[in-house]
Amino acid sequence: MSDFRKYISSIGIISAIIIVITAIMAVAVMKKPAVIIISVIAVMIILIALLSASTVITYLTVADRKVPEFLMKINLGLVKAVFPLITVMADISGIDKAGIRRIFIKLNNRYIKSLKFSFDGEDILVLMPHCIQLHSCRFKVTSTIENCARCGLCNISELAQLGDEEGVKIFVATGGTLARKIIVDTRPKAVIAVACERDLTSGVREVRKIPVYGVFNERPNGPCFDTRVNIDDVRNAVRFFKGNL
Ligand code: SF4
Known part of the structure; x- marks a missing residue:
């Protein structure tokens, strides 16, 4: 169906x-x-x-x-x-x-x-789910993505690179409560959220006053385990909010 x-x-x-x-x-x-x-x-x-x-x-x-x-x-x-x-x-x-x-x-x-935006990179927040990090990785990227050693075994390294290139804030959240706290603390003008259908829907419904663009994660290993994201989708969303797309 x-x-x-x-x-x-x-x-x-x-x-x-x-x-x-x-x-x-x-x-x-x-x-x-x-x-x-x-x-x-x-x-x-x-x-x-x-x-x-x-x-x-x-x-x-x-x-x-x-x-x-x-x-x-x-x-x-x-x-x-x-x-x-x-x-x-x-x-x-x-x-x-x-x-x-x-x-x-x-x-x-x-x-x-359908709307037009021209935000600076620093006004855009990219929120990633913790399951995007390789489960066996020993680096704590939930405190800062800069802790990633950029070995390339999961998407975090490409996201960290995207953050450097586009000047956007990128955070890895362990759940909805932390995601809400990050939004309150960083006060972005736009959010790009990567998550599964359930978490994206609740996030988009909860956040008011600022646009939240949703990108679905990919789950080749099942839900909540070593998930992936199409970096081009995230990059295109960043460029859209910057008015470059
Ligand atoms: S890319 Fe970063 S977060 Fe992912 S496994 Fe390598 S060091 Fe860990």
């Missing part, structure tokens, strides 16, 4: 539940008219209309079709608001949540890419 199909299946379940509730209420209101029930029905109908419109915009956005920036922004806000419900529905119906999260990150990234 494609990621969008997974997403639309979850939305479909939510819409079906709303429609059933609306129909039950409509029957009740026909027997005994009540203003409060009529108001709830009106809200339900608006909700269904919003979900339908959002699904169309989501499809166009993830299919790389032309979508006005303001529509992407409104849609991203709407999807952010209902995202917990979407994932709960996916959970209940056995739909793979990773695919739905990939759709969310694509919506987020496409919206960010």
Whole structure:
């Protein structure tokens, strides 16, 4: 099943539940008219209309079709608001949540890419997950990436080089709490976050006021173990925020 199909299946379940509730209420209101029930029905109908419109915009956005920036922004806000419900529905119906999260990150990234930035390197923070470091490495790169001996056995050496070339701040975080602390301490104007679908989604949903561009890590050895990242994706995101792409 494609990621969008997974997403639309979850939305479909939510819409079906709303429609059933609306129909039950409509029957009740026909027997005994009540203003409060009529108001709830009106809200339900608006909700269904919003979900339908959002699904169309989501499809166009993830299919790389032309979508006005303001529509992407409104849609991203709407999807952010209902995202917990979407994932709960996916959970209940056995739909793979990773695919739905990939759709969310694509919506987020496409919206960010529709904007223009020209930040200095020092205003950009690149956040990496600890699992990107080779598990047997003895150097403590979580305190500073400069501790990397640059042996090239994992992506940390290339990231350290990218940091030198582009002048961006690069940190390796051991979890969401440390990642939040790094953002608070370094006060960046933009964040490029590398992580799995779950961590990226929660990070993007939590951070407000600054753009967070998500890059998925690669997991050739399974989750959370000696993961990799495509350095070109990170470099392109850095250059985009610097206004050079
Ligand atoms: S590149 Fe750096 S972090 Fe990775 S294994 Fe080598 S010394 Fe350790």
